[in-house]
Amino acid sequence: MLRNRSRTATLLRVSHDLRTPIQSLLSVSEAAFSSSDSDVATIAEGRERMRRSAELALSHIDNVIKVIRGEMTPTELQVDEEFDLIHELRMILDMVEPIASARGAEILFADVPQESIRVRGPVRFVRALLQNMIDNSAKHGGTKIDVALSYKQAGTDPSKIDVTVEVADLGGGLPLSQKNRLMRALGAEDVSDTACDDTKKAAQNDHSRPSAGLNVLAHALAQLSGRLEVLDRAQNGGVAPASPEDVAGTVLRAHFSLDAATNLAEPNTPLPQSSSDSSTILAGIGVLIVEDSPSSRDWLVETLKRNGVRVRAVGNGMKALEILRRRDADQDIDLLLTDMTLPYMSGVDLARRIRAEQASGDIAWQGKMLGLTAHVDDRVRNACLATGMVKVLEKPIRHAQLCQAIRDALLPPATASKTPKALPEAGTMAQTPDASPTVPQDCETEHAFADDIVAELIEQMELAGAKRFMQRALSEAQAAHDDIRAEGVRTDTGRMLHAATGACGLTGLTLLEKALRGLELGFDNGSTDLETELLALENALSRTAVAVDHLG
Template sequence: MPTALPEAQAAPNRQRQAEAARPILQALARVMVTDRRAVTLASARGEILLANLSSQRLGIDRESLLQHLDWQALCNTARRSGSAAARWQRETHSFEGEVVHVPLGSAEGFLLRLAESDQESTWLRNRARAATLMRVAHDLRTPIQSLLASAEALTRRDGPGLTEETAHRMRRAAGLALDQVSNVLSVIRGEQSLRGGQPDEDFRLADEVTALVALVEPIAAARATEVVLTLETPPDLTLHGPLRFVRALCQNLIDNSVNHGGGRVELRLTAKPLSAALPLSDGAAELWRVQMELSDEGGGLPAEHRARLAEVLARPGDAEGRDITGSDQRPSAGLSVLAHALRQLGGEMTVADRGADCQALPAQSEERVIGTVFTATFTLPRAPALPQPAAEPQGGGALPLAARQILLVEDSPSSRDWITHMLRHAGAEVTSVGSGPEALALLARVEYATRIELVLTDVTLPRMTGIELAERLSRGDPAASLVWRGPVVGLTAHADDRIRAACLRAGMVTVLEKPIQAEDLASGLNAVLSGSAPAPRAAAAGQGGDSPIDAEVSQSLISQIGVEKARDFMLRALREARQVQTELLRDGIGPDTGRRLHAATGACGLTGLRAIERVLRLTEAEVAVTNPCLEPLCDQLDDALSRTEQAIGELGA
């Protein structure tokens, strides 16, 4: 029969894969059994392949692996860069470790190795913190130089007056520099928490590189250096990956050439899709190959500098860029940051001399050298597409937000994606960002400022609250040459009188409360855009009964996107709540705890996870008191998470 052939062919293939992997597994098993550290080999889905005695004593199994670690994200990072830092919490002890990618022939595995003792964990944690501070301190240099160069140019008295266009560029560069400082500080907060590192995120490649070039323009002008950017990539190409390392790589390349590259620096950015998806990863993420080619006129790279660069890029290094093979030589901070960023992106770099024809010269060429060509390449997946909205709402009629241009500012990834879907389902064209500074940077650009009609922002945001964002938008921002004027609508899971009053004083037209139904959100924003702001709506009361999921919300989700995608949105919100609970138990109450709880509360409310939402609201209130008692609430949250996860699995059954 025709259907029997693929299976008949697949069986020998699986057998060959197993035979190829067996010697590697046997070698790993021999090493692991003598290791006093907890060592576990697992698949990307969390299935345990090998585990030594120490790992078994810690209770590391598939369930705990997926519950205590963001295992899929760690595997993606390890697959890309070779390894990823990880932290395992058991009762009152926290173990530092790493996840290492292990190729197994045509298959793959991921090795979780934990520190042997608390002392070793503390040493690793302190070393990682020092490495982070070294990297971000170096990253702060360029924005601070940009601010100083902008201030000098704007206040210079002995030269000709600045044109309006030049002054605009300087103000924009200063605004970008301040945003970059905020970005770096947020990385410090993220990577110094026990949660461990910043998550991968969606970003527009062309926008990021354009902003970094604009950031260094004042520095280049002070050195009489021309910077030319050529983009050979779709302007709306959105990738998913470690944005902080893309920024670090690009910033160090440009900054170095501006400082030492002569009178003209050329940066060519190209991106091309690859046919193959990530190996053995779930789904079929479209991969894009990114290339940054930077050429200068600095007379060529001295031989000793080129050798040093080649060495630090080729040799294995720890988080600080320090050679772990025994060499006493320590590279400069700039080289360390560059090499670390490239390793985390899984990329590579070539360095060549630039000839008089502006092309890279072949090795051992006798032609005159006028500069250097740096070429960095890396591969990242395209950001996943959201579910497509229906052509028309149920029941027919015009879409309430048809062709309306809305900017959404929401820090919770699951809430951001779901609200985006709701707005697109109502006909709107949505641009979404995760913070206030990102929104300001976007609206400072003419192409967005002339198109965006309304800003919908969460009230509780990192780095800059929604209230602060509304104030900046309502009064304008001369430092960033902000030209956007339009209505701002707040969105919050806690819209009490005090918060509403603060939002209205800041310039918001109205405040909507989470959870909110798609129809209420669309009609409320339509009223604002029509010039008649709606009265604030109270959150819809969930249906009674014992079910941990709101039946009305779940049915609305299923009718719009189907059972499987509805489950996916709900599980993303559930994982966000579980992560917040883990952080609270592990780290205690910190300066960001309230915001993280608020984001999880909103995400669970939007997707109908009412049992979890109820406990999160109680936890938020308890965290705000002087001597909070969190144990009973954490027990309640455990129960709500368990019952809700089971109910999600039974949806549509």
């Protein structure tokens, strides 16, 4: 009964959050089809808005599917992601704006930092919180909605960032009963109010359930360990109305904390060089990474930033297209590095879309493209090269090989031919005093690692950093296993396995990578009985977890 009740609550939140992107798409469509203006530019703009709304809807559907997986699998395991808080807020505003515009309202995104705010945390709950705060005002908040965001270091802890998001509208203010339903959903006390005794008594006796939107907002904020202020907005824009007649709208002010991202250095400031490659030949080059595996994506970001590269990273092709359509893309991005197996569209499909939009003039960017995959064969390689990619790289790729491939793609032959530092032969241990991982022999974890890859990872990122990346790859593999056990084989299973396989390969988890590849092979062959492969994966997960825990 409790499990069913929990699933019902999850589906309620998911269904509610899907209404906004779909309603946004409908608003854009109605505006386009109801217009009698036959101007070519206006038609093109309407078509672009429809495409944009459709892509945002698909992106949002992917987000809520992740929430379902996280809340309905036995372990409720969801890996935190590194993301740009400003980008997420702008994406929500782009999605909600057509809804507000359809009723003649304007959303102003004024008091917000212009720079990126790179953080790490449960991005799915941040999106849900932002959407429901802005969505409610867009639908009911009068003709003007002001959105503001501020952030600061949390006390003396540089690893934490305190975030405040404020949404202020002119919708006439929330009734006391609705304020109290919201506060009860948040587990807080009722709002004190200057209303007459009869009004307060009626509000206190109102035991109606919070709306779906309030439930979603409260759930997201609880997951972020945040708090919410519900304030009245005065006619002059302040939050201290002189009287009930002076109330012009409502201010929702959310406070929560997130971890600072691991790569918060300014884009043009190279990180300290790794001892494995002291070259600065890549310094200043801009690379856009498209990779759906969070741990693989972060490994690529960390590796390239250590060589002076200015890096941006996204999780799917739609976000990559959004960035490449910007006017400054040609100045900021020299190379696109994309995985082949992605949600919505493959790496090949992404490259084809880029070429098509370059031909139509929608994308002015003319940089180079490199492919990256855990499974490369002639068919994949030929398909990639046919789209104009320079080369297809195979996972697991080593630090020096990745840098060399970027050099070869971008720099003149005389410069690019510089040979990277020699790597140890596969399966051997690099002889560096600080990079030799040791594991107690009585743990039965021999052969859990690719020693050379692990040694290089430790040399680059030190032991704590290496273990963090390995544990995240282990978590991705565990999540893929749990999803198959809970839901069976689904359309997205192959992509999840591919992402986990690549992450384990990059971080040297050989035993786990082998087990995942066996499961992938069974899936690709259409096998209906994967029990043997799943048991092998469970054994590898257990042994690898012990090995990582004892590493060093």
